[in-house]
Amino acid sequence: MFGFQYYTPTKVVFGRGAEARTAELIREFGGSKVLIHYGGGSVIRSGLLKRVTDLLEENGISYLTLGGAVPNPRLKLVYEGIELCKREGVDFLLAVGGGSAIDSAKAIGYGVTNEGDVWDFYDYRRKAKACLPLGVIVTIAATGSEMSDSSVITREEGLVKRGYSSDYGRPKFAIMDPELTMTLPDYQTACGCTDILMHTLERYFTNGGNMEMTDALAEGLLRTVIKNALILKADPMNYDARAEVMWAGSLSHNGLTGCGNDGGDWMTHKLEHELGGLFDVAHGAGLAALWGSWARYVYQNCLPRFRRFAVNVMDVPVEGTDEEIALKGIRALEDFFRRMNMPTNLRELGITATEEDLRTMAHKCAVGVGGAKGSARVLNEEDMLAIYRASR
Amino acid sequence: MFGFQYYTPTKVVFGRGAEARTAELIREFGGSKVLIHYGGGSVIRSGLLKRVTDLLEENGISYLTLGGAVPNPRLKLVYEGIELCKREGVDFLLAVGGGSAIDSAKAIGYGVTNEGDVWDFYDYRRKAKACLPLGVIVTIAATGSEMSDSSVITREEGLVKRGYSSDYGRPKFAIMDPELTMTLPDYQTACGCTDILMHTLERYFTNGGNMEMTDALAEGLLRTVIKNALILKADPMNYDARAEVMWAGSLSHNGLTGCGNDGGDWMTHKLEHELGGLFDVAHGAGLAALWGSWARYVYQNCLPRFRRFAVNVMDVPVEGTDEEIALKGIRALEDFFRRMNMPTNLRELGITATEEDLRTMAHKCAVGVGGAKGSARVLNEEDMLAIYRASR
Numbered sequence: 148m149f150g151f152q153y154y155t156p157t158k159v160v161f162g163r164g165a166e167a168r169t170a171e172l173i174r175e176f177g178g179s180k181v182l183i184h185y186g187g188g189s190v191i192r193s194g195l196l197k198r199v200t201d202l203l204e205e206n207g208i209s210y211l212t213l214g215g216a217v218p219n220p221r222l223k224l225v226y227e228g229i230e231l232c233k234r235e236g237v238d239f240l241l242a243v244g245g246g247s248a249i250d251s252a253k254a255i256g257y258g259v260t261n262e263g264d265v266w267d268f269y270d271y272r273r274k275a276k277a278c279l280p281l282g283v284i285v286t287i288a289a290t291g292s293e294m295s296d297s298s299v300i301t302r303e304e305g306l307v308k309r310g311y312s313s314d315y316g317r318p319k320f321a322i323m324d325p326e327l328t329m330t331l332p333d334y335q336t337a338c339g340c341t342d343i344l345m346h347t348l349e350r351y352f353t354n355g356g357n358m359e360m361t362d363a364l365a366e367g368l369l370r371t372v373i374k375n376a377l378i379l380k381a382d383p384m385n386y387d388a389r390a391e392v393m394w395a396g397s398l399s400h401n402g403l404t405g406c407g408n409d410g411g412d413w414m415t416h417k418l419e420h421e422l423g424g425l426f427d428v429a430h431g432a433g434l435a436a437l438w439g440s441w442a443r444y445v446y447q448n449c450l451p452r453f454r455r456f457a458v459n460v461m462d463v464p465v466e467g468t469d470e471e472i473a474l475k476g477i478r479a480l481e482d483f484f485r486r487m488n489m490p491t492n493l494r495e496l497g498i499t500a501t502e503e504d505l506r507t508m509a510h511k512c513a514v515g516v517g518g519a520k521g522s523a524r525v526l527n528e529e530d531m532l533a534i535y536r537a538s539r
Numbered sequence: 540m541f542g543f544q545y546y547t548p549t550k551v552v553f554g555r556g557a558e559a560r561t562a563e564l565i566r567e568f569g570g571s572k573v574l575i576h577y578g579g580g581s582v583i584r585s586g587l588l589k590r591v592t593d594l595l596e597e598n599g600i601s602y603l604t605l606g607g608a609v610p611n612p613r614l615k616l617v618y619e620g621i622e623l624c625k626r627e628g629v630d631f632l633l634a635v636g637g638g639s640a641i642d643s644a645k646a647i648g649y650g651v652t653n654e655g656d657v658w659d660f661y662d663y664r665r666k667a668k669a670c671l672p673l674g675v676i677v678t679i680a681a682t683g684s685e686m687s688d689s690s691v692i693t694r695e696e697g698l699v700k701r702g703y704s705s706d707y708g709r710p711k712f713a714i715m716d717p718e719l720t721m722t723l724p725d726y727q728t729a730c731g732c733t734d735i736l737m738h739t740l741e742r743y744f745t746n747g748g749n750m751e752m753t754d755a756l757a758e759g760l761l762r763t764v765i766k767n768a769l770i771l772k773a774d775p776m777n778y779d780a781r782a783e784v785m786w787a788g789s790l791s792h793n794g795l796t797g798c799g800n801d802g803g804d805w806m807t808h809k810l811e812h813e814l815g816g817l818f819d820v821a822h823g824a825g826l827a828a829l830w831g832s833w834a835r836y837v838y839q840n841c842l843p844r845f846r847r848f849a850v851n852v853m854d855v856p857v858e859g860t861d862e863e864i865a866l867k868g869i870r871a872l873e874d875f876f877r878r879m880n881m882p883t884n885l886r887e888l889g890i891t892a893t894e895e896d897l898r899t900m901a902h903k904c905a906v907g908v909g910g911a912k913g914s915a916r917v918l919n920e921e922d923m924l925a926i927y928r929a930s931r
Contacts, residue, residue, distance in 0.1 A: 148778075148779050148782055149554065150552075150553055150554020150555060150556075150557060151551075151553050151554060152550065152551065152552050152553070153550075153551040153553065154549075154550040154551065155547060155548075156547075156548035156550075157546075158544065158545075158546040158548075159543075159544065159545040159546065160542075160544050161542055161543050161544070161545065161798070161799075162541065162542020162543060163542060164542075165542060358779075358782065358783065358786070359763050359766070359767065359783050360759075360760065360763045360783050360786050360787050360790070363756075363759025363760065363762060363763050364755075364756050364759050364760070364790075366759065367752075367755025367756050367758065367759045368752065368755065368756070370755060371751050371752045371755050374751070375751065386540075387540055387750075390540055390750065390799070391750065391751050391752050394750070394752050394798065394799070395752050398752070398756075403795075406553070406786065407553075407782070407786070
């Protein structure tokens with residue numbers, strides 16, 4: 148077991164109609180001039196954006212809006228947001244949407260409060276020393292960015308997708324109303340559930356420092372998400388299942404399910420980041436398409452954890468060798484992905500990747516992680532290429 | 540499922556030697572003149588207090604000390620601390636110890652930053668609007684006060700023990716080094732483990748709003764504490780078991796294991812508060828002495844939860860009626876208490892309570908909760924008396 152720091156200062160307001168408290172929460176955290184940052188038209192069509200701006204107007208809080216955050220959010224819009232905030236004297240950011248809007252807002256917040264090019268942080272050259280205060284209204288359960296320290300931005304030039312983590316970027320508040328997620332297309336719900344599972348799985352498959360307390364929470368979370376994802380597939384308007392998945396999404400990436408271990412593996416995420424950068428796929432689907440190939444490549448190096456996962460999470464009977472049990476667990480999660488109409492390889496993801504594409508991704512991934520990385524198994528460029536190949 | 544707010548801004552620094560970061564953390568949260576508040580002589584004898592004051596001196600942070608916080612911490616010392624802080628211009632509190640020192644420090648913090656008598660808050664007459672910033676070095680895993688919003692103070696006059704909860708009182712940071720708890724007497728370790736279990740059990744046995752995600756975390760936490768408490772009974776110097784219990788202690792009372800439900804039951808705590816006020820018993824032992832009698836009195840009114848507890852936490856086989864399973868679960872937890880040398884009734888707690896004592900406690904408890912309270916079963920004064928009688 149390793150020492151750890153756990154810091155999740157985000158005030159969560161969870162439940163039906165929670166967005167009614169937006170103005171009160173912005174005031175509580177000192178906001179007076181707000182940039183509302185969002186993605187596409189869904190928050191306009193649903194009426195959510197109008198409800199929020201009405202609330203701010205009623206409460207005398209001035210605001211600007213900036214839409215257009217896309218999945219794998221782009222650096223260009225971040226620069227635009229930074230300029231806008233500086234020009235207009237914005238002192239609070241409100242992201243309305245999912246991980247794209249939240250991550251983009253975090254990057255804007257770093258850019259406004261730190262000198263120089265914000266991309267430096269994502270390029271691992273410098274560390275941020277501040278961030279504009281940020282509040283969030285979550286509209287999809289997925290990235291957990293509403294409580295996490297991380298954000299992921301894609302630079303258009305060379306399609307480079309990079310994540311940056313800093314406690315400064317943790318939102319001041321997160322408003323979570325499960326009803327806001329009820330109208331999501333099934334595919335997006337499934338992608339979100341996959342991302343949620345992966346945030347805990349990346350922390351779970353490690354070779355160091357595991358803690359019973361953390362494992363118990365992680366396994367409980369994984370079982371809850373799998374169960375409720377299947378409920379939502381049959382019954383997308385089920386409030387309780389929406390709520391279970393939504394709260395799990397925050398807990399899965401706020402640090403709770405990794406306390407005491409070596410920091411986690413994270414290579415499925417790293418491999419997916421290159422896929423997302425090059426082909427612009429939905430993050431959750433990309434993770435599902437790669438996970439099985441990653442798991443089969445590494446499980447023998449991390450057998451006790453894969454066995455435990457199979458038994459405690461996927462209900463695999465304790466019969467046969469550890470290796471057999473572990474492989475059944477991997478298969479069971481892939482079966483779950485298929486039931487959720489998630490891809491389990493690149494072909495099912497709709498991507499025809501050439502050998503050159505795979506080499507490009509493996510090379511960029513290796514450079515991105517500084518040569519080699521991983522805990523379940525340390526992967527170098529050759530290993531990465533082998534996993535990409537296996538996932539075709 | 541109900542809506543909820545979850546807010547745990549405390550920065551946790553966990554692991555061997557974590558106390559080395561004390562000065563850095565005090566600075567991070569703006570402290571320059573510190574009152575170090577502690578309990579008895581154990582932090583002096585262990586050398587911890589000296590290590591901490593050396594650190595502050597090396598870092599140019601001025602400080603005062605105030606010892607003497609006792610189990611069921613007293614109002615008189617709180618008043619003394621408030622006067623001292625005001626006189627000396629203290630701007631940061633550092634509690635070194637367990638729940639007694641932390642709760643006492645919270646009360647001092649309310650008293651320094653709010654007008655009027657601090658007891659008003661504990662007497663439910665007013666709400667605090669601020670608290671001095673507070674950091675904590677935890678030396679016993681028990682109350683979870685290091686991340687919680689609550690503190691419990693006893694007024695000497697009439698021996699009235701009351702709790703007050705406010706987000707203002709949540710510590711800014713909590714330093715948790717499991718090694719600091721290794722030298723605790725077995726009895727105190729057992730009392731602490733009982734208190735930890737009870738903070739989640741009070742939230743678990745409810746008749747409203749249960750959430751799968753929360754139940755999964757709660758059950759995982761309960762199993763982890765029970766398992767590791769038994770390890771510590773045989774092997775008190777086991778670092779990993781100390782760490783498991785310590786981290787569980789914080790998570791058990793920071794709100795995590797109650798998200799989505801009706802707020803919990805809390806009547807075992809309320810009944811114990813009167814016991815602790817009148818007889819000054821160790822809080823954890825008092826809870827163990829009362830829980831079985833409470834559980835047998837209420838379980839039929841909350842049968843699905845007691846059944847679930849029996850199966851998912853206490854590993855009771857699914858055989859017989861729900862009632863039989865529930866009763867086996869209650870018995871199993873009492874058996875655990877006995878294995879930990881915890882009392883399961885007042886006699887084993889070493890208390891000879893007269894009928895008049897019981898009536899006095901039941902009356903004070905009923906007044907304290909405003910007549911009647913509870914979720915597993917709503918208890919009035921008569922019910923409280925019946926439970927006290929059954930616990931003799």
